[in-house]
Amino acid sequence: MGLLEPTRQAFALLLRGDPDLLRIIWLSIWLSVTAIILISPPSIALGVFLAKRRFPGQRVLVVLVQALLSFPTVVIGLVIYLLLSRRGPFGSLELLFSPTAIVLGYMVIAFPILVVFTVSAVQGADPRVFETARSLGASGRRAALTTLWEVRFGITAAVVNAFGRVVSEVGCAIMVGGNIDGLTRNMPTAIALETSKGDFAQGIALGLVLMALALGINVAMAFLQGEGGLK
């Protein structure tokens, strides 16, 4: 089968604003943004803490968080599935195959990305930032916030990377969301499903949206970073 016809159909779906397609796109973005908004503050705070404080076991904790980065998302999905399944410890909450379950999975996936990027950004900050703030009379908390502001491009990169990872994630979303039409079917799971059925048009259309989203986010980040970004 040629690619031309399904691609033409994909553009037609996008141009006429196919309601099913729009619903899937909206759900994907909504779930990803919700997860990132919920997990970013504690992850960034933990990243700052790990970067600035010295305590026994700190190195082990950093290595553990780094190890989470390379965990297959399908394994994360499996663990959450077991926790939320009827016989699992949180089965009574009846969250399995719900948007909430996907958000939980996304939060777990985004967590190590946000922490590790924040640790790296804060550790890479010029040590004079904190000292300058303190010597100008700032409290330790204000000086830490000033440091965070000075490395905001690194933090933005962390958030954007985490968003990019979860919005295109498929393994965990299928396991804990169940790919239920109108409820938990998002862009990556829909692409997987439609392709397996041989319906390439919707898959290509959603793939184009995902790629446009990735491009748009990166262009926006480069614009936001201005001259403070990558040289």
Next chain:
Amino acid sequence: MSEALFAAEGVARRFGERRVLDGFGLNLARGQGYVLSGDNGSGKSTLLRILAGLETADAGTLRFQGEPTLLPSYPDDWRLHIVYVHQHPYLFHTSVAANIAYGLKARGEAREFSRRKVDEAIDWAGVREVAAVPPQKLSGGEKQRVALARAKVLAPQLLLLDEPTANLDADGRRRIMDLLARLFSEGVTVLIACHDREIIELPGVRRLHLENGKLS
């Protein structure tokens, strides 16, 4: 006789086997300008950073306005009155005015008051013509002047300056010298660590020399 503002007793600091500060004493009188000279690596910067609470010492007592503290503890409220300016000052990624306003904001000063003070400080440091330039694009001398304005605007009881004219071109150096002379004439208590002979020989300035961990 002028009133004692800051004193240090028995301050010691060791890096490995090397004793950089060897239990020396120091007395700074209110309104007096001091220059601290010494060879490279003699511990001038370390001393300034200890006085500013940015670095700890192994032993010693500091006394500010009569209030003592046993090192390594350093009262947080001293930072509101003792300001340190780095040899290569760091300017935050914001505007020149916001940099100068930083300490005022940290002290919770009213916006109108801060705006007026920042405006005066911009004129004092002669940085009006570069006020719209992103701080990271300023020359070394301009950065140093903004850093001095940022410190001066806080009306500190004690100003600690680390090599303020190091690595500056002739014009940058001359303009910093003018500001230092004005600080001295305005009665600000200043301790400057430097090698610069012109600063060391400024009239009315008391000279301190750090050698083998001792002050003379």
